[in-house]
Amino acid sequence: MPQSTPHVPPQVPVLPALDTAPTGRRIVAIWFPHWLSEIVMPAEKRDAPFVLAEHQRGTQRLAAVNIAAEACGLYTGMALADARALVPDMHIEMLDPAWGVAALDKCARWLRRYTPWVGADTHPDSHGLLLDISGCAHLFGGERRMLDDMRARFNRRGITCCIAVADTIGSAWALAHYGPDSLIIAPSGHGADAVMDLPPGALRLPEDACDLCRRLGLDSVAALAAFPRTSLTRRFGPYPVMRLEQALGQAGEMLNPCVPAPEFIVRENLAQGITQLDVIASLTQNMCATLAAKLFAAGQGATRLDLVLTRADNEMQALSVRLAAPSAEADHLARLLATRLERMSRGFDAGCGVETLCLAASATADVITPQAPLTLGHKAFKAPPVAVLASLFDRLAGRLGPQVVVRPVVHASHIPEHAVGYRPVHAAPLSGEADDAGLSTATAPEPQTRPLFMLCAPEPIEVIAEIPEGAPYRFRWRRVLHEVARAQGPERISPEWWPSARRHNSLTRDYFRVEDRNGCRFWIYRDGLYGRETGRVRWFMHGVFP
Amino acid sequence: MREKKYQAEQRRLTVNRLRHKLRKFELVPTAGEAVPSGFEAIDACLSPHHGLLRGGLHEICAAKTGDFASAAGFGAHLAAQFADGNAVVSGQTRQSVGEHGRPYALALPTVGLIRQQLIHINGADLPDLLWATEEALGCPAVGCVVLMSLEQAPDFTASRRLSMACRAVGRPLVLVLGAEAGQASTAATTRWQISAAPHNSWQVRLQRLRGSFKRPPPMAGWQVFPWRETLPVSDDTVSDNTTPESVSVHATAAYGS
Known part of the structure; x- marks a missing residue:
């Protein structure tokens, strides 16, 4: 109705943006506009029009188009028959929805080279990723260089991307998707100003809310932001207002990192909080048995164990153990954890009691069961007892520290102090053979001279x-x-x-x-x-x- | 009369039994347990099987402050004899690392070891090292454990414990002590005092040999030339280097007595 003309009151109390400077949070949003078509299509065929089709409501429609197809006037959601009429010689492939997700997941893992905190973009119909690069950019020579590097690497793989960095997830997302450039760096503390000119769709609003904005003549974020929140809420509902406030930095938003969940995990929820460490130790022993059985069934051995103790007040205490060789022996795992728990006991504060224990084998490797030597007519070969030594290494390194238990390694150098080094047993190969490839016996000095x-x-x-x-x-x-x-x-x-x-x-x-x-x-x-x-x-x- | 004879017989049996028990307590190597020291003249003195007890604690102390490296060299040589190609776990106190540095891998063949054998504990406190020693002694893949401490020796109780651990598992511990640490009394099976001697040699004194039938002459000593000047040593010929033939005892002279 015409009664709802956008009447902008002159003095609207605009909420001050949350002070982002002290936390210094910086978020990168990456959007891949042609993700599906570019990951499916080999790079050398990029110039030809290529579409991905899918079944939708009884007809075949385009799910993704590449740049060449877009130039021919094809768009996502178009009926495949219409598209065929327009561009008869285009390449068509049927879409498997799993592709995009799997490739995006792979990409997220790769992006962990820039920051450990990479999360998926939750917006539907958008292939994108979010990175929290707070405190990481200087490692790459600043944000500009980091993003340039990121974009160059994507472009080299033939993937189009739009990248934006801002103080909040909302503004970074908006700039990546609706910004004027494919690489935008919003200055720290002024992210809200950059999104003001963008259309309301940049606020990650659902389709109907965008329509309503259009009908009301609200053509920019600034127009929306100028309204009092209460009247906006009355008209649009709480969700768009929340998105607006998130983009302007007035409401918080979490970035959920996609960390691969450990496959081998044992969790113990206790009815009552326990405070005695020896009870925890004996519980851990049982959990080790369960974990070892899981590992054994999969033919795997743990190379790293993580034990997280969660107290009733949600305080967490974690300890991790590394192993020299993959092991699925319950006794060995339990003994390693017991050593660490014993050491932890000095600084352990059970508080109101530990309620949840979570034991995970966060890194695993195949266990190679050595074959028994064949002794028909031959003298039995004395194989190096790797597993036995490995369990000794684990126990020693568990108590003395991983840097203390070392094995000598030889490097190809004439300078005496550089020719020999010590490497922690966990880093050195157990057989100890393959590490001196660079050293030929001809250049090795006579032992008596050293x-x-x-x-x-x-x-x-x-x-x-x-x-x-x-x-x-x-x-x-x-x-x-x-x-x-x-x-x-x-x-x-x-x-x-x-x-x-x-x-x-x-x-x-x-x-x-x-x-x-x-x-x-x-x-x-x-x-x-x-x-x-x-x-x-x-x-x-x-x-x-x- | 007959009763008296019977009692005498009983007494004899009891004494025999006790003797047998005592022999077990005394650390006398049987034929299988005796490991030659690598020096013929020294082995000749080690009755009855001309070797050192495999499951024993062998203490090697430096005679003077500057002799620690020689003592460690002798200790490493014994360790190579004991290990016979198996892994050697060596531990060094932090102090000793600061004073002398760490074993240099390229020189290990001179004492009969190869670096692939070596697992080194690089600088820890003595209590931690003693714990690690006991752990390592319990590992079947380990051939010998070497513990190097410059100024502090394990006290009698600790050394007794280690000695018993050695006896129980049948693996040796070579305890290398600096001159200051060497003054303390330990429960070692054998105790050697080493000092550096001119012309690339060591002066070796056997100060204690527990459980020997024939006691060594007091302060038995030798001057040992562990290397011929022109002995080709490389990784391949290491095992040859440690055989008694190639290690010459240049002169055998008893000091004292």
Whole structure:
């Protein structure tokens, strides 16, 4: 009726936008306008018109069109027969609705390279994703670079995308779908201004609400926002108002990240909160048995366990355990968790009692059951007992910390301290064989020429030598004077020129093996060639021989 | 008369039985349990089977402050003998890491180990290390455990516990102690004192040998040359390196007595 002319009162109390600056939340909305057609169609056939059709209300209608088809005048929802009449030689394929969802899910996982917080766009008929990039953009050199990189990577795969970043989910979504450009960065704190000019459809309103807006002559978000909320609510219902407030940052909205749910999970709900840790430990033991049975049935072994204890007041306490080799042995899993629970007991606050225990094998791998050796006429081969060692590693690393239990690895380097490293047992391959591909036996130094113990860092020593290029005569290390009785050397080790970043001290080293009058043997070196590289030579202690 | 004879017979049987029990308490290796030390002259002294007890705690201490590396070298050499290709778990206290650094993987063949064997616990407190040692001793895939501590030794109770654990599982523990730590008394099966000697050699003294039928001469000592100067050692020939033939005992001289 004409009585509802949009009459804009001059002084409408506009709610101040929620202060977004302190939280600094930044949301990226990505919209793929031609998602279905682009993921189904191979990239090289993009130029030809291509449509996806589906059965709808008894007729075949277009579900998705690519850019070329759009240029020919085809649109989504058009009857397939009409489209055929318009463009006879187009390529048609029937749509499987599962494609789009599966591909979008895959894409969401991939986007976790930018931020851990990636959620699906809940709006129907829209293929898009939402990313919470708060505190992540600087890792990519700022928002502009991050989004450019994102868009470039999509374009390389032949996927059209519209990207917008703003302070709220609503405004980011609006700018991505209705914005003037395919890449929009709304300045922080001013996201609401950017959406004001957009049509009401940008507020993620349902179809009928959009129609009503059109009929009322409300052609922009600003026109809607200018109305008092109460009258808007009366006319449109609460939902569009909520969307409006979410876009303007006056109402909160959550982004649900799509985290792959762990497949192997055991949950224990207790009727009554428990406070004793030993009861929790024994419950955990039972849960481990159930979990192990599930894992075993699937032929899987856990490589990471997560136990979450939820208290009655919804406080959560989590602990996680990593395993060196996949395991589905209940006893082993229970023992690892018991160790961690025991350690947790110092800082554990049961509060009003733990109500829910949730044990998940968040990472799993196939368990390879070793075949029993065939002993017909042969001597039994002694296979390395990987599983036995792995359970030892888990227990040691569980108590001492994963960085403490290590295995030596060898790298292809001439610089002695770079040639050998230690790697945590969880990171190193259990067999310990395949890690020294870069090291050929020809370049490996003679073992006798290397010290059994190498100092964590070379320590400067005071040396008296007869000539600057010669072996030392006596030296002082850690305030003890050593008279050199015998010396062997020098073994000259030149700096490696091939690494791109020049090492901190890139001087030639002359190593000497020296023995003092007591028989103690040391590995010392002179840093820099006298007269050629440096005018003042410095000496360092680098290791001790047995 | 007959009764007296019977009683005497009974007494003899009881004594025999007790002796048998005692022998079990005393840590005497049987033929299968004796592992040669790799040095002929030393093995000759280790009666009755010319080897060290596999399920025992072997303590190796440095004679002076600077001799820790030599003691560790001797300990690693024994560990290689014990492990015989199986995994070796070595643990180092934080202090010892700070003082001497960590074992250098490329030099391990000089003591008869290969780096694939080694599992290292890199710097922990002694109580944690003792716990880890006991765990490692219980693992069937482990051939030997080496524990290196510079200034602090496990007290008598702890070492007794470890010694019994070794005996129970039949796996050895080599305890390498610095000169300061070596003063404490432990329940070790054997105790060796090592000092570096000129010309790339060690001075080895056997200070204690529990459960031996024939006691070693007090303060039995040797000067040991663990390497010939030109001994080709690479990963492939490691197992050869540890055989007694290729390890020469240059001179055998008893110090003291």
